[in-house]
Ligand SMILES: *[C@@H]1O[C@H](CO)[C@@H](O)[C@H](O)[C@H]1NC(C)=O
């Protein structure tokens with residue numbers, strides 16, 4: 001459950017605190033109890049047991065807990081009296097009771113917590129804090145006799161070496177439960193543990209019932225839903241299952257790493273490592289990866305948006321239910337209506353409830369389906385029923401009663417559904433003025449269309465009629481073009497915009513003045529039907545960072561695709577042409593991020609994972625505002641078996657190809673990550689990686705880049721044309737990401753989703769290792785022979 005995004009360089013930053021070698025008790029015995037500020041410290045000085053106060057100490061709640069001795073920021077890993085804080089530690093006491101149990105007594109000598117063992121056959125029990133962070137209750141005369149250990153009763157943290165699983169005989173199960181809030185260790189709403197039915201899956205669960213994440217089954221090396229998990233990078237993992245128990249356990253490759261695996265109040269399980277240099281915990285992995293995938297994160301009528309901070313907000317007409325929790329970023333209480341609904345007390349027509357249209361939503365899950373003929377019927381039927389809080393119409397009417405949970409605002413540009421939310425009429429703009437505005441716009445549109453039509457008939461009436469007659473809209477709004485029309489639109493393919501592995505691209509002007517880019521596909525030997533199926537699939541893929549497919553032509557052997565035209569051309573012309581305008585750093589960062597988002601969408605959000613296979617600056621197009629759009633996605637599949645042939649003929653692409661292409665290994669989305677990394681380096685430097693520089697052949701830029709990054713000298717990598725004008729922190733981030741992306745081992749490369757998160761600064765990135773094969777690549781880049789094994 002950990003990730004290789006953490007490299008041994010981390011050690012350099014890790015703790016080198018001097019631990020005083022004074023004697024410190026590490027145990028509680030019959031004679032030594034714990035009170036006030038007294039603590040016991042493990043023998044090697046790793047962990048402390050004592051009373052602590054969580055949060056910012058504004059309340060007077062104290063707890064018995066275990067925390068890291070070598071971490072300056074108080075970080076409890078275990079809490080005894082989670083739900084029963086004590087107010088005065090000086091007169092409270094943690095001690096061994098007469099019956100041998102470890103107990104916590106409050107100032108009134110009342111027991112508030114106990115190890116609760118019934119049969120301890122020893123007069124000499126001792127509680128010892130071990131260097132692993134485990135508090136052990138054992139027989140003093142026979143230390144191998146362990147009666148109880150905190151490892152078996154974790155709170156929110158799994159420490160290395162502790163078993164995380166289930167005893168098949170007693171049914172006892174380790175479970176991590178989040179804190180209620182950052183200053184309250186009481187069990188929160190999210191928990192995490194192994195399948196109680198005995199399978200090897202781990203589940204994350206909301207409020208003990210609602211499962212929202214699963215690890216998948218253990219396949220002998222990793223959990224099915226965590227393919228990036230791999231032993232040996234930062235941790236070793238083990239999953240054991242025998243007749244009596246099944247459990248997962250992990251241990252760091254290097255015991256100098258201070259690490260923890262915690263069920264966070266955010267509902268995510270997080271892997272963190274302490275960075276002594278930065279004096280903070282660094283997140284290097286979490287599940288679920290998307291914060292919005294956590295069940296009911298934002299509470300009733302809250303809406304989660306992955307791209308914004310904070311993630312949660314209230315939908316229109318609602319405000320935060322408990323503003324006091326705002327600072328703690330706790331939205332679990334959700335949102336409350338600003339204006340009560342009129343239903344069922346609406347007196348006149350004027351103040352009836354209304355439905356407010358919310359497009360681009362991922363719909364809530366607690367729905368009910370009802371068969372109704374049309375959207376209007378749906379609205380009319382459910383406006384009357386006061387228990388209906390919202391509806392959605394597509395093929396049928398889906399309605400919601402009561403609280404709406406798990407609403408999600410989809411990122412701009414990606415397809416979402418439309419939810420109609422019931423609100424009091426006064427929350428919405430006055431319906432009369434809205435109607436008038438609507439009519440106004442309607443008239444405007446009609447007049448505009450009319451004028452345009454007249455103008456057009458005057459200019460090219462004859463031609464226009466023909467095109468309209470022969471082009472018809474298809475499913476997904478793709479236009480089916482006649483070849484002859486495309487010929488006319490592109491002035492017989494006279495204005496060539498570019499060429500590529502799949503064919504040449506020509507500029508064309510539609511009758512409505514829309515400019516398109518028509519791609520003539522070459523080397524396709526596909527049947528018409530299959531072509532149409534594939535094109536229809538590509539047409540459905542829409543995202544702000546992907547070039548939109550508008551239509552196609554399939555006539556005889558002729559296959560063409562029509563895309564939106566991108567006025568600012570492709571990225572290579574902006575980066576490498578000396579006579580071109582210089583892209584400033586901000587634009588470059590946005591291009592890097594936008595491209596990553598587009599790719600992440602292809603890899604992770606589409607129904608089928610789409611590997612682009614040909615990421616390079618030539619395929620990054622820029623629209624009028626320099627928003628990057630990926631071109632040519634889906635074509636690798638369209639071209640199918642012929643792709644290997646296409647690849648070998650694409651000389652320019654070599655520098656971007658991942659080693660797995662060269663070694664004939666299976667190609668996964670990580671091949672795109674590699675190419676993306678290579679391209680990032682070019683975005684940074686403003687020159688081709690493969691270009692021979694003044695310094696000669698040795699200076700294969702990626703080699704230089706990786707070395708400079710490890711030396712911490714990223715500024716020297718920046719395009720000279722920028723004169724050092726760049727955000728250094730961003731530059732450092734991009735350089736590190738690039739180096740992670742071009743790792744030899746695809747498991748060491750981040751996913752595109754992670755790249756996006758890093759570039760959005762949602763997660764930190766560590767120092768990357770030097771990929772070994774780069775040198776080989778550098779030396780052989782001219783003589784490599786490509787064997788592709790796609791078929
Ligand atoms: C506890 O203290 C008493 C005297 O104060 C001593 O006789 C006894 O041995 C001690 N017991 C342990 C377990 O240390």
Ligand SMILES: *[C@@H]1O[C@H](CO)[C@@H](O)[C@H](O)[C@H]1NC(C)=O
Nearest residue numbers: 035036037038039089090091
């Ligand atoms: C511990 O508490 C005692 C008295 O309660 C106080 O004198 C002492 O300074 C405290 N020590 C620390 C390290 O806070």
Ligand SMILES: *[C@@H]1O[C@H](CO)[C@@H](O)[C@H](O)[C@H]1NC(C)=O
Nearest residue numbers: 055056057058059183327328
């Ligand atoms: C501590 O938290 C309380 C409320 O949770 C807040 O009012 C106070 O400002 C905080 N103090 C500090 C020092 O952060």
Ligand SMILES: *[C@@H]1O[C@H](CO)[C@@H](O)[C@H](O)[C@H]1NC(C)=O
Nearest residue numbers: 080081112113114115116117
């Ligand atoms: C110990 O047992 C008591 C009574 O059976 C119960 O209320 C309490 O929650 C238990 N404490 C722990 C830590 O299990």
Ligand SMILES: *[C@@H]1O[C@H](CO)[C@@H](O)[C@H](O)[C@H]1NC(C)=O
Nearest residue numbers: 098120121122123124125141
């Ligand atoms: C426990 O101690 C009592 C006296 O303090 C002694 O009589 C008894 O035998 C001891 N039991 C064991 C199991 O050591």
Ligand SMILES: *[C@@H]1O[C@H](CO)[C@@H](O)[C@H](O)[C@H]1NC(C)=O
Nearest residue numbers: 189206207208209296332333
């Ligand atoms: C959690 O579940 C319990 C019943 O198991 C229920 O009483 C409680 O209201 C639920 N909490 C929330 C926030 O829905």
Ligand SMILES: *[C@@H]1O[C@H](CO)[C@@H](O)[C@H](O)[C@H]1NC(C)=O
Nearest residue numbers: 363364365366367368369398
């Ligand atoms: C509505 O609920 C049904 C099951 O009750 C589920 O299969 C379906 O996916 C839900 N639809 C939405 C949009 O959440």
Ligand SMILES: *[C@@H]1O[C@H](CO)[C@@H](O)[C@H](O)[C@H]1NC(C)=O
Nearest residue numbers: 344368384385386387388401
């Ligand atoms: C609203 O719809 C639900 C589900 O169909 C139904 O049980 C309820 O009686 C309806 N309420 C009214 C007032 O019509």
